[in-house]
Amino acid sequence: MFDYRNNIKRILNQTTGDEQSLRNGLAAIKLILGMTDGDQAIPKEKKKSSIELDLNQVNMLLSSLNKLLRAPGDVQAKNTALSAIQKLTMTPQVDKKFRDNLIDLKKNVNLSKTSNEQVNQKIFEQALEKKEKPKKDYRKGKRYTVVRLLSGCDLVDDGNRIVYTMKESQIHSLNLKSGDIVEALPEENNPHYEAEILRVVGFRKLSKMEVDTISTFKYAVVQGRLGHLSISRNAQGQKLRIRGKTVLLPIDSSKYWDDNIQLVDGSIVDLAWYDGDVRLKKSPADAIQIRWVYQLEQPQKATHVKKKKDKVETQATELPKLALDLHYQRVGIAVGDNQNEALLEGIVTRYNGIPIPVDAFQGKKKVIENQIKDLDIVILVTAFAAHDSAWNISEFASKYNVKFAVSSSKGYQSFERALYRAAKGLPAYEGNQTIQYEKANN
Numbered sequence: 001m002f003d004y005r006n007n008i009k010r011i012l013n014q015t016t017g018d019e020q021s022l023r024n025g026l027a028a029i030k031l032i033l034g035m036t037d038g039d040q041a042i043p044k045e046k047k048k049s050s051i052e053l054d055l056n057q058v059n060m061l062l063s064s065l066n067k068l069l070r071a072p073g074d075v076q077a078k079n080t081a082l083s084a085i086q087k088l089t090m091t092p093q094v095d096k097k098f099r100d101n102l103i104d105l106k107k108n109v110n111l112s113k114t115s116n117e118q119v120n121q122k123i124f125e126q127a128l129e130k131k132e133k134p135k136k137d138y139r140k141g142k143r144y145t146v147v148r149l150l151s152g153c154d155l156v157d158d159g160n161r162i163v164y165t166m167k168e169s170q171i172h173s174l175n176l177k178s179g180d181i182v183e184a185l186p187e188e189n190n191p192h193y194e195a196e197i198l199r200v201v202g203f204r205k206l207s208k209m210e211v212d213t214i215s216t217f218k219y220a221v222v223q224g225r226l227g228h229l230s231i232s233r234n235a236q237g238q239k240l241r242i243r244g245k246t247v248l249l250p251i252d253s254s255k256y257w258d259d260n261i262q263l264v265d266g267s268i269v270d271l272a273w274y275d276g277d278v279r280l281k282k283s284p285a286d287a288i289q290i291r292w293v294y295q296l297e298q299p300q301k302a303t304h305v306k307k308k309k310d311k312v313e314t315q316a317t318e319l320p321k322l323a324l325d326l327h328y329q330r331v332g333i334a335v336g337d338n339q340n341e342a343l344l345e346g347i348v349t350r351y352n353g354i355p356i357p358v359d360a361f362q363g364k365k366k367v368i369e370n371q372i373k374d375l376d377i378v379i380l381v382t383a384f385a386a387h388d389s390a391w392n393i394s395e396f397a398s399k400y401n402v403k404f405a406v407s408s409s410k411g412y413q414s415f416e417r418a419l420y421r422a423a424k425g426l427p428a429y430e431g432n433q434t435i436q437y438e439k440a441n442n
Contacts, residue, residue, distance in 0.1 A: 053091055060084040065109075073114030081109045141183035141198045147211050148178040150272045150289045155184055155195065160210070164195040171197065172292055173357060175370040178211045179203050200366050213275040216291070218374075219328065219354065222251060222267040229253050229263060231271070235328030235354070240271075242284050250285050268294040268328060268354055294354050322420050323438040326353035329376035331419070332402075334358040334393050335410065344381075347416050353377070358393070365392050372396040377403040377422045381410055404428050 008029060015025035061084035067077035085106045089099055144155035144163060153171055155164040164184060170193060176182070181202035187193040219235040229251040232240055240247050249271075253263040263269070270292040273280065279287040331353040333344050348355035358371045358378065369392075372378060378397050397404035405422035406429050407415045420437055421427060427435070 053088065057084045057087045061088065068109065068112050071114075072112050074112075078109055078112060082106060085109070141185050143181055143183055143201065145204065145206070146176050146178060146180040146182060147206075148176065148214055150214065150274065151291050153178075155182065166195065166197065167193065168292060173359065173371065174200065174367060175374065176200070178214075179206045200370070214272055215275055217271040219294075219330065220269050220271050221328070222263055222269060223265055225265060226253065229265070231269070235268060242273075242280055242288075247284055249288060251290075252285075263293065270294075321350070321440040322416060323440045324351045324420050324423055326351045326377070326419075326423060328352060328354055329423070330354045330356055330374065332356050332358040332372065332375040332378035333381070334378055335381040343412060344379075344410065344415055347412065347419065351419065353419075368392045369396050372402060373400045375400075375402050377405075377419070379405055379407055379415065379418050379422060381407050381415070 012025065061081055064077045064081035064084065067074055068081065071077070085102050088094075089102045089106075142157075144157060147154040147156055147162075149165075151168045152166050153176055154162045155166065157163050164186075174197065180200055181204060182200050183198045184195045185198060187196045217234060217240055220231045220240065221233055221235055222229050222231055224230050231249045231251060232247075234240070240249060251263060269290045271288050272291040273284075273288040277287040326348070331348045333348070333355055335344065335357070345355040345357075356371075356375065358375075359367070372393060373396065378393060380393050394404060396402070403422040403425070405418040405426075407418035408430075409415075417430060417435075417437055421430070421435065427433065
């Protein structure tokens with residue numbers, strides 16, 4: 001630093017008391033002090049060149065970038081990185097080059113997307129995760145015998161006393177019949193149901209004295225216009241016959257019209273009736289009951305009913321179709337753990353099939369066999385099916401000549417291609433082989 005002391009001493013010694021001399025002395029002293037300020041300006045400039053960054057933000061940025069490198073497109077990592085970059089960009093005294101680099105980094109972080117490999121890896125990891133077992137104490141379940149009704153069933157104890165009455169919505173997927181032995185618990189969480197069936201454990205043949213014989217007509221097709229609906233055939237073209245005679249069954253759609261059930265031309269239903277009902281001869285419409293209505297995308301809709309369009313179905317109709325028509329075949333969707341999403345069912349209905357959920361996490365072979373044997377096609381989504389159940393499904397599909405294919409994920413294209421392979425008799429697994437999927441002519 002410049003030593004200004006001797007200079008100031010000389011100026012003071014040469015300064016007299018007159019006004020002009022004092023002014024000259026003051027000007028000289030200011031000049032010397034200005035020289036000292038110039039010396040101090042150098043470290044100030046050096047101080048401006050050093051940037052004080054927030055180390056917490058830097059650490060957050062580095063950790064989030066590491067996560068993005070391991071899992072591109074990770075939403076949480078992207079948001080954390082963008083937040084840290086924004087705060088670092090606003091750091092005072094940051095130079096232009098550093099700021100430009102941060103801006104470029106922000107753009108690249110925004111462009112980070114999840115790759116197919118990452119999606120498949122995540123699905124694989126989810127499949128390997130141990131699923132939490134349902135909080136059911138099977139030791140408390142009591143055994144009952146099933147007595148099938150036209151809709152639903154009764155559960156009777158050893159004393160032939162009716163203990164519970166189950167609704168069709170609870171047992172339809174189980175394909176129960178009279179004589180099945182099940183374990184059940186009283187339903188405490190849902191006031192609409194009396195009990196919950198835990199599993200099927202056996203079967204015993206019931207005598208005609210114990211149970212009324214029931215006949216069924218599955219996958220019947222509703223035909224006609226609103227107010228004049230009837231049933232004469234099923235989806236396979238078989239005629240409806242009662243006691244050997246062909247019947248044209250009129251349908252009163254008002255009995256089955258609400259937010260969830262809408263009978264129109266093209267609806268698919270299951271019929272059931274007691275063989276001993278005396279009304280079958282003179283008034284079969286009074287004796288025959290619709291047991292189940294399959295939820296399909298109907299070709300015609302009543303004008304006075306506002307039908308809400310499902311986003312998944314809207315998306316499906318916008319995608320190009322394969323050259324495939326299932327002609328109302330029954331398609332089992334083996335996905336399990338109550339993950340039967342509308343996307344998969346929408347694909348089946350798009351190709352004129354009847355979607356039927358199959359619980360691929362149900363370990364009992366008897367239950368799985370009952371679900372598989374009446375199907376035409378079954379698609380197994382391997383990412384969400386238990387390993388032992390996958391073998392059982394494949395085994396029963398072969399036993400009952402059910403067309404079978406495998407989808408590695410719940411993605412639209414993977415499931416659609418599996419459906420195409422099953423219907424066309426192509427290999428069940430796509431693998432690395434080249435398979436031609438013919439597109440529909442628009």
